[in-house]
Amino acid sequence: MPGKARTTKAKLQSAAFRRTRSDHSKELAADYVELIADIIDERGTARGTDVALRLGVANATVVKMLKRLTDMGLVTQEPYRPIDLTGEGWLMAETGRKKHQIVERFLLALGVGEETARIDSEGIEHHVSDETLKAMGRFLARNSS
Amino acid sequence: MPGKARTTKAKLQSAAFRRTRSDHSKELAADYVELIADIIDERGTARGTDVALRLGVANATVVKMLKRLTDMGLVTQEPYRPIDLTGEGWLMAETGRKKHQIVERFLLALGVGEETARIDSEGIEHHVSDETLKAMGRFLARNSS
DNA sequence: ATGAAAGTTTAGCCTCTGCTAAATTTGAAT
C-alpha cells in the first residue's frame, strides 16, 4: 500500500521540520536570556544597549524583544531601568550555558579549532536533544584525560 | 583598557549571532530544495502538495516560497505544473544531502538512537561548518569498521 | 541646579514565513 507508506513518511518528516521551525523562536529567546545572564554576571547589571551591541541588533529591537520575554515570564523590567531575569530566566540561562559548554568542549575534543568550535556550538546548541547531549558527554568522559 | 576589550568582545559575539540569524533563511531554502530533490528522485516529479505535506505546511505557503526560490535561481516552474530544480538547485540539494548524511551517520556512530539521529541531524545540519564536517568525517573513518 | 550625553522608548515601516478561504486550472471518469 504505497499511499499509506507515503503518508506515514510525510508525517514523520513534517514532524521533524515542524520541530526545527518551532525551535527557532525558542532559540532567540534563549540567546537573549543567556546573554543577559552573562552581562549581569560580568558587570552586575544589564542594560538594553549592552544586549543590542553584543547581539548586533538595534536598541529598538531589543526593547521589543524584551517585551516578549517579559510576557514569557523570563525577564522583568521597569521603564528606563536595567534588565533583570526571573527565576525561570536564570534557570533557562543556566541550562543553556551547560548545553553550550558541552557542545563546545565536544567539538574541541573532536579536533575542531577554537574559533570554529565557538561559532558552530552557538548554532548547534539549540538543535541538540538531551539524548545527543548525553552521548557527547559520554564521549568527553572517554576522551578527556 | 576595559572599554576596548568590551567593544572587541561585543563585535566578535555579534558577528556570531548575526551569522546564526542570516542562516535561517538559507536554511529554509535548503530544506525546500533538498526535499524537492528527494521527491523527484522518488516519484519522478514533485508537486506542491507533496512538498506541503512533508514540510507540514499549507499549500499556499509552498507556492509563496517557490516564488522566492525561483527568484533565487534554484527552481523553475510554469503555472499549474510540477516543480523542477535548476542546475544550481540540484547542486545545493546534493551538497545538503551529503552533509546531512555525514551528520546523521556521525550521530549514530556516537551512540545516538536512530529516531533522535534523524531529528537532530535535521536541525544541526545547517549549522555545521566545513571544518566540523571534516572532523565528523574523520571520526567516522576511525570508528566504522 | 542645569544642560548635554547616554540610554530608553515609541512610532511607523519592512520582510519573511506562516495561515485560511475563495478562485482557478488540470486531469480523469463517465
Next chain:
DNA sequence: ATTCAAATTTAGCAGAGGCTAAACTTTCAT
C-alpha cells in the same frame, strides 16, 4: 464532451523579528 475532484494559485491576514528617526528619561559634569 462534460463534469467533478484534486491541485494550484490568489488575496488578504497575522505575528516574529528587524530597521530608522524622533521623543523622552536618567545621569553626570560643571
